Amino acid sequence: MTASLKLISHKLCPYVQRAVIALKEKGVPFERIDIDLANKPDWFLKISPLGKVPVLVVTTDNGEVALFESNVICEYIEETQGGAKLHPTDALRRAGHRAWMEFGSAILGDLWGLETTTDPTIFESKRQALAAKFARVEVALGAGPFFAGNAFSLVDAVFAPVFRYFDLFDELTEHGIFRDVPKVRAWRTELAQRPSVRAAVGADYQQLLRAFLVRHDAHLLKLAA
Numbered sequence: 001m002t003a004s005l006k007l008i009s010h011k012l013c014p015y016v017q018r019a020v021i022a023l024k025e026k027g028v029p030f031e032r033i034d035i036d037l038a039n040k041p042d043w044f045l046k047i048s049p050l051g052k053v054p055v056l057v058v059t060t061d062n063g064e065v066a067l068f069e070s071n072v073i074c075e076y077i078e079e080t081q082g083g084a085k086l087h088p089t090d091a092l093r094r095a096g097h098r099a100w101m102e103f104g105s106a107i108l109g110d111l112w113g114l115e116t117t118t119d120p121t122i123f124e125s126k127r128q129a130l131a132a133k134f135a136r137v138e139v140a141l142g143a144g145p146f147f148a149g150n151a152f153s154l155v156d157a158v159f160a161p162v163f164r165y166f167d168l169f170d171e172l173t174e175h176g177i178f179r180d181v182p183k184v185r186a187w188r189t190e191l192a193q194r195p196s197v198r199a200a201v202g203a204d205y206q207q208l209l210r211a212f213l214v215r216h217d218a219h220l221l222k223l224a225a
């Protein structure tokens with residue numbers, strides 16, 4: 001059965017990017033539809049139970065199914081599409097990869113908590129919590145260049161957008177999250193060069209993200225001063 005894929009997206013969303021990276025790694029054609037999250041269209045609210053992107057709309061001979069939750073979408077892509085394998089074949093290793101995919105989402109949660117904190121003491125404790133999470137990633141990493149050695153996997157697809165988000169965030173706040181984690185730094189550098197990772201955002205990404213952070217998190221600039 002042939003399926004056509006439509007990814008409902010937002011230009012800055014790191015959860016969307018992991019799905020885009022998985023699709024591009026597999027060379028799967030898909031349509032990307034960006035929406036305005038500040039003004040969600042009715043058709044989107046009907047198919048997204050939490051009102052969040054990404055949603056992958058899969059159209060087959062049997063009709064349309066809307067999948068939500070980025071990691072579930074990545075798993076579906078891995079299970080149904082040809083191209084490079086993005087999970088280990090061994091069940092135990094695969095379960096480990098899924099756990100680190102969840103960890104990547106937890107890091108994003110901490111990052112956003114940090115952004116919305118105006119109190120310097122809370123900011124510092126959240127900064128430390130994030131640094132501690134990356135210290136755990138450091139221990140989990142092998143010799144590289146990817147999470148699982150030479151094979152790019154869904155864990156890489158999840159972490160690449162996390163790192164990308166830090167590019168500008170670091171630049172704005174200089175909170176030194178990556179100072180003591182050399183393997184994480186090397187991984188971050190490697191992922192940034194990956195064609196699928198580069199292609200997951202538009203040319204206006206940096207500019208849009210900068211405008212977003214300055215608009216929503218102007219206090220960070222003061223905290224970092």
Ligand SMILES: N[C@@H](CCC(=O)N[C@@H](CS)C(=O)NCC(=O)O)C(=O)O
Binds near residue numbers: 013014053
């Ligand atoms: N657990 C979800 C998180 C997705 C998520 O938080 N998306 C954000 C954009 S990056 C969103 O759609 N926010 C809109 C809202 O919450 O109203 C996933 O992994 O897909």
